[in-house]
Amino acid sequence: MKFINEYRDAELGKSLIARIHQRSTKPARLMEFCGGHTVSIAKHGIRQLLPPTITMLSGPGCPVCVTASADLDKAIALAKLPGVIITTFGDMIKVPASRSSLQQVKAEGGDVRIVYSTLDALEIARSNPSKCIIFIGIGFETTAPTVAASVLQAEQQGISNYYVLSLHKICPPVVKALLDSGEVKLDGIVCPGHVSAIIGSRPYEFIPRDYGIGCVISGFEPLDILQCVDMLVAQIESGEPKVEIAYRRGVKPEGNRTALELMDKVFEVCEGNWRGIGVVPASGLRLRKKYQRYDAEHNFEIKPGEPIEPKGCICGDILRAVKTPLDCKLFRKVCNPEHPVGPCMVSSEGSCAAYYQYGEGLGR
Amino acid sequence: MEDKILLAHGSGGKLSHDLVKQNFVPLFDNTFLNKLDDSAVFELKGRLAFTTDSYVVNPIFFPGGDIGKLAVCGTVNDLAMMGAVPKYLSIALVIEEGLAMSDLKRIMESIKEAAQESGVMIVTGDTKVVNKGSADKLFINSAGVGIVPSGVDISGSNAKVGDKIILSGSIGDHGIAVISQREGLQFSSSVKSDCAPLNKLVAEMLDTGVEIHCMRDPTRGGLASTLNEFASSSNVGIRIEEKDILIREGVQAACELLGFDPLYVANEGKLVAVVSAGAAQKLVKAMRRNKYGKEAAIIGEVVAEHPGRVVMKTRMGASRIVDMLVGEQLPRIC
Numbered sequence: 001m002k003f004i005n006e007y008r009d010a011e012l013g014k015s016l017i018a019r020i021h022q023r024s025t026k027p028a029r030l031m032e033f034c035g036g037h038t039v040s041i042a043k044h045g046i047r048q049l050l051p052p053t054i055t056m057l058s059g060p061g062c063p064v065c066v067t068a069s070a071d072l073d074k075a076i077a078l079a080k081l082p083g084v085i086i087t088t089f090g091d092m093i094k095v096p097a098s099r100s101s102l103q104q105v106k107a108e109g110g111d112v113r114i115v116y117s118t119l120d121a122l123e124i125a126r127s128n129p130s131k132c133i134i135f136i137g138i139g140f141e142t143t144a145p146t147v148a149a150s151v152l153q154a155e156q157q158g159i160s161n162y163y164v165l166s167l168h169k170i171c172p173p174v175v176k177a178l179l180d181s182g183e184v185k186l187d188g189i190v191c192p193g194h195v196s197a198i199i200g201s202r203p204y205e206f207i208p209r210d211y212g213i214g215c216v217i218s219g220f221e222p223l224d225i226l227q228c229v230d231m232l233v234a235q236i237e238s239g240e241p242k243v244e245i246a247y248r249r250g251v252k253p254e255g256n257r258t259a260l261e262l263m264d265k266v267f268e269v270c271e272g273n274w275r276g277i278g279v280v281p282a283s284g285l286r287l288r289k290k291y292q293r294y295d296a297e298h299n300f301e302i303k304p305g306e307p308i309e310p311k312g313c314i315c316g317d318i319l320r321a322v323k324t325p326l327d328c329k330l331f332r333k334v335c336n337p338e339h340p341v342g343p344c345m346v347s348s349e350g351s352c353a354a355y356y357q358y359g360e361g362l363g364r
Numbered sequence: 365m366e367d368k369i370l371l372a373h374g375s376g377g378k379l380s381h382d383l384v385k386q387n388f389v390p391l392f393d394n395t396f397l398n399k400l401d402d403s404a405v406f407e408l409k410g411r412l413a414f415t416t417d418s419y420v421v422n423p424i425f426f427p428g429g430d431i432g433k434l435a436v437c438g439t440v441n442d443l444a445m446m447g448a449v450p451k452y453l454s455i456a457l458v459i460e461e462g463l464a465m466s467d468l469k470r471i472m473e474s475i476k477e478a479a480q481e482s483g484v485m486i487v488t489g490d491t492k493v494v495n496k497g498s499a500d501k502l503f504i505n506s507a508g509v510g511i512v513p514s515g516v517d518i519s520g521s522n523a524k525v526g527d528k529i530i531l532s533g534s535i536g537d538h539g540i541a542v543i544s545q546r547e548g549l550q551f552s553s554s555v556k557s558d559c560a561p562l563n564k565l566v567a568e569m570l571d572t573g574v575e576i577h578c579m580r581d582p583t584r585g586g587l588a589s590t591l592n593e594f595a596s597s598s599n600v601g602i603r604i605e606e607k608d609i610l611i612r613e614g615v616q617a618a619c620e621l622l623g624f625d626p627l628y629v630a631n632e633g634k635l636v637a638v639v640s641a642g643a644a645q646k647l648v649k650a651m652r653r654n655k656y657g658k659e660a661a662i663i664g665e666v667v668a669e670h671p672g673r674v675v676m677k678t679r680m681g682a683s684r685i686v687d688m689l690v691g692e693q694l695p696r697i698c
Contacts, residue, residue: 013679044678044679046682359675
């Protein structure tokens with residue numbers, strides 16, 4: 001893999017920073033939606049390089065973090081069923097749910113396995129024909145197509161013991177919900193890179209049109225983010241909000257047609273339950289009727305109980321960008337990556353983990 | 365049929381005896397081991413350094429080395445980091461029943477090579493075999509003793525404000541070489557482990573007469589953890605420059621793919637030294653003459669501000685805190 005240092009070039013970075021300082025006169029509150037951006041901003045110290053006119057806010061773009069306690073409880077209830085193997089991405093197993101975590105269930109004898117892709121989960125299903133393999137499907141439009149592909153593959157290959165607990169979420173509707181709530185005032189949005197590689201730039205067009213807020217799709221390297229901020233500043237200064245793509249090497253306006261078709265074939269839009277935000281219409285994905293035999297919720301009887309939110313944890317407020325991790329009384333005191341209270345400290349893409357790891361808010 | 369290790373190879377009976385006598389003794393051939401007494405008996409004069417380490421790396425063979433080479437280099441390096449001249453090592457094997465005899469022989473061969481390169485003798489050892497499933501192929505423990513020359517006083521708590529931080533080469537190579545071999549993560553990677561004995565490099569550093577304040581090999585937890593240990597033990601601040609830290613392209617690419625930070629990835633053939641500013645260039649020059657120090661460079665300095673904390677200036681000109689590693693980034697890396 002090449003082209004890492006090229007996007008971390010200090011000289012190019014400095015000239016972009018100088019231009020942003022020169023151009024930015026109006027206050028600009030920019031939200032980066034994606035957790036990957038949050039991490040990159042913290043890791044490269046981008047906040048310190050921007051002029052005081054610009055405030056960077058982190059949005060609800062970490063898939064582990066936005067998974068509601070009620071949904072985590074479902075995963076845990078499934079993990080406790082006899083004859084079930086839970087397959088999941090790594091970060092999920094550490095997230096504290098209402099009464100337990102997948103890690104805890106595993107320690108108590110549950111079969112919970114970390115996989116790197118749905119193909120690994122299918123392989124486990126193939127080699128354990130007497131067990132039921134449930135994949136915990138979290139993630140946005142980036143991961144949903146790969147999960148859709150696994151369902152189709154299970155069908156083609158006659159794998160009948162593979163199931164998906166679909167907790168997938170889609171991005172544009174939650175942006176709308178945040179803007180409609182009026183809780184947080186934004187002047188621009190740093191739109192997610194990987195999600196947009198799938199959905200393209202068009203689904204964001206309602207944002208400048210209906211809310212007068214500019215959107216620029218960004219890559220993940222420091223130069224990508226600085227370029228995106230520069231483009232948003234230009235929009236704000238000129239008063240002409242629009243959707244632009246800064247991440248041209250990854251994103252086309254029409255997105256990835258193959259992936260979108262796959263997703264549409266297997267999933268249909270439903271309401272989504274977001275931590276801290278609540279139920280948002282048309283922001284979730286569930287398996288279509290035709291594929292119900294692969295739907296974990298449809299095939300297993302579980303009673304997860306009433307969800308309980310961790311006491312004192314403000315992950316919900318952080319995900320709505322109403323507060324930052326530095327506003328949390330638990331942050332760095334009782335809540336740290338070793339002993340996370342809420343999901344934003346667990347996930348490598350979580351705001352709290354990024355603030356903690358890279359020392360945001362500490363003297364330097 | 366392929367020759368395998370049986371439980372009886374660790375029983376202390378005939379098979380154990382034959383394994384040791386036919387395979388191990390001739391390989392390491394020295395007067396202490398050849399006696400096959402219960403202990404090696406030897407004389408050493410001066411201040412002694414004594415260390416032990418267990419090696420559980422998975423897989424046991426990886427690009428650039430294997431568990432045997434690692435067991436020698438790791439222990440030799442622990443002695444060398446105190447300025448000691450490593451002398452004698454023990455090697456204790458815990459073998460899982462069913463390990464291929466050819467694999468064991470290959471590993472013993474590389475123990476011999478690493479011992480020869482570093483100039484240490486394997487003077488005592490032990491072999492145990494456990495039931496299949498009770499261990500994973502092979503675990504090795506090695507202990508070592510060495511002599512610390514008079515006047516050498518190296519400790520993590522000796523860093524002083526104004527000192528320079530020297531790193532002997534690129535970081536992250538060992539951790540990435542191992543992880544890239546692991547099942548399920550077999551993406552192509554040209555990265556080789558840096559596993560190497562550093563005692564000769566250290567001897568050459570000491571020969572310059574430069575007083576080394578702190579020295580450590582950044583193994584598990586990587587460069588970040590070692591620097592945090594220095595900052596905390598010496599109660600000083602440490603500032604490093606991202607642009608001066610060498611990371612090979614393959615390591616960087618693998619880290620990007622896997623979501624690792626190379627600052628936290630293990631090394632097995634690198635050292636970090638803290639010395640006074642006036643002596644730093646001289647020491648770097650001497651290090652560069654050794655094949656394991658060819659890419660040595662000054663990467664930062666010790667400051668009075670933010671005691672106990674490591675801060676890195678990023679390429680973009682911002683600065684960020686480099687914290688201790690929390691959690692296990694890569695299990696069973698050494």
